[in-house]
Amino acid sequence: MSVIGECIIAFIFGSAVGLLVQRSRFCNTAALRDAMLFSTYRNTKALLVAMMVLTFGFTLFMTFGEGKPMQFDVGLNTFAGLFIFGVGMVLAGACTVSTWVKAGEGNIGAVWALIFTFVGMFLFSLVWTVDFWPPAAASMTGEPNLEALQLGFANAATLQEKFGIPAVVFGLIQVAVLYAIYRAILRKEARQAGHHRDVAKSHVAITAAPASAPVSDPASAE
Amino acid sequence: MEFFKKTLDPVIALMAIAILDIFLFLVVGAWTVGGGETMMTGLIAELFMGDDLKRLPFWNLVFVPDAGYWKIYISLGMLFGAFVGAKLSNEFYLRFPRRMSEWVMITIGGLLMGIGIRLAFVCNVSTFFGLTPQMNLGGYLAISGIVAGAWVGSKIYKKILEG
Numbered sequence: 001m002s003v004i005g006e007c008i009i010a011f012i013f014g015s016a017v018g019l020l021v022q023r024s025r026f027c028n029t030a031a032l033r034d035a036m037l038f039s040t041y042r043n044t045k046a047l048l049v050a051m052m053v054l055t056f057g058f059t060l061f062m063t064f065g066e067g068k069p070m071q072f073d074v075g076l077n078t079f080a081g082l083f084i085f086g087v088g089m090v091l092a093g094a095c096t097v098s099t100w101v102k103a104g105e106g107n108i109g110a111v112w113a114l115i116f117t118f119v120g121m122f123l124f125s126l127v128w129t130v131d132f133w134p135p136a137a138a139s140m141t142g143e144p145n146l147e148a149l150q151l152g153f154a155n156a157a158t159l160q161e162k163f164g165i166p167a168v169v170f171g172l173i174q175v176a177v178l179y180a181i182y183r184a185i186l187r188k189e190a191r192q193a194g195h196h197r198d199v200a201k202s203h204v205a206i207t208a209a210p211a212s213a214p215v216s217d218p219a220s221a222e
Numbered sequence: 223m224e225f226f227k228k229t230l231d232p233v234i235a236l237m238a239i240a241i242l243d244i245f246l247f248l249v250v251g252a253w254t255v256g257g258g259e260t261m262m263t264g265l266i267a268e269l270f271m272g273d274d275l276k277r278l279p280f281w282n283l284v285f286v287p288d289a290g291y292w293k294i295y296i297s298l299g300m301l302f303g304a305f306v307g308a309k310l311s312n313e314f315y316l317r318f319p320r321r322m323s324e325w326v327m328i329t330i331g332g333l334l335m336g337i338g339i340r341l342a343f344v345c346n347v348s349t350f351f352g353l354t355p356q357m358n359l360g361g362y363l364a365i366s367g368i369v370a371g372a373w374v375g376s377k378i379y380k381k382i383l384e385g
Binding site: 009012017023026033062092095101104128152159170171 | 229236238239243283308340378
């Protein structure tokens with residue numbers, strides 16, 4: 001496909017995503033933060049559903065060698081980088097998606113976060129080198145390279161190659177795991193709702209009691 | 223139109239995004255944001271530094287500034303789509319962080335996000351909407367990292383809110 005074609009498709013995709021995220025108030029940061037801080041799962045559930053659909057779709061096409069999976073080596077830097085990112089996104093109150101979406105809604109804080117994301121990227125580019133860690137091109141050979149803390153490259157397609165089992169089978173196992181997490185969240189929400197009902201009932205009992213008779217007074221009850 | 227009056231169920235929104243993402247995966251590659259942001263950083267830096275930027279190996283070897291990089295247009299599209307959605311539903315207005323502490327947190331948070339993306343070569347979108355669904359080893363490393371990071375971030379955030 002031509003460069004312009006790719007850019008147009010990317011723009012159309014981005015516009016649809018921007019619209020859907022704006023209208024649904026989905027937030028990836030909230031999906032993690034709210035689950036941890038407030039035990040609310042509105043965004044977490046949506047994220048899990050998307051991941052189930054994507055896992056099935058991607059691994060299905062990868063079974064037939066279709067699609068364009070990401071190809072690069074991963075290692076300790078992948079974990080460390082996303083750890084730093086995770087701290088940052090909670091502090092900024094936005095991730096890479098919501099900074100753009102909130103900027104589109106006129107949120108100047110999000111624009112500010114974007115500017116400093118760019119600054120952070122530029123600062124880190126100053127320390128990048130070809131031949132030593134942090135993630136250096138020479139250490140990425142596609143194979144595990146423990147000296148450079150690199151683990152090489154592996155995905156559903158390489159699993160298929162190695163074990164001769166279709167990639168989609170591995171995909172379905174992952175979908176099942178994601179679904180189990182989703183179900184666990186639903187169960188937890190049901191428990192929370194039950195607890196809320198109990199609390200509401202006891203509130204009614206407490207506020208109603210003095211108005212009727214002082215039966216709750218242990219002295220008179222005996 | 224109803225679509226611009228009521229808040230959309232995020233499960234429905236994310237299902238639609240997932241299906242679109244599968245199409246994008248077949249044509250150019252899965253949804254990602256960090257790569258486009260890096261390229262924008264390079265283009266902006268080139269504007270200021272000109273040919274001096276080429277002396278930095280990262281911009282000479284990994285991300286050579288190129289305005290024809292498709293990932294840039296995902297970000298610009300998100301900005302545009304969100305603007306249209308906000309305008310049509312009368313939700314567009316300029317909002318400023320009120321307290322100084324918010325400005326400081328956003329500044330530090332933004333810097334950490336930028337540094338993290340460049341260290342990992344992955345952003346949160348590729349983590350959840352690209353690598354992990356492709357069952358890439360990096361996806362599991364990245365999810366462990368972002369969950370641990372968000373937990374630490376939440377602890378700090380709570381301290382600041384209470385303090």
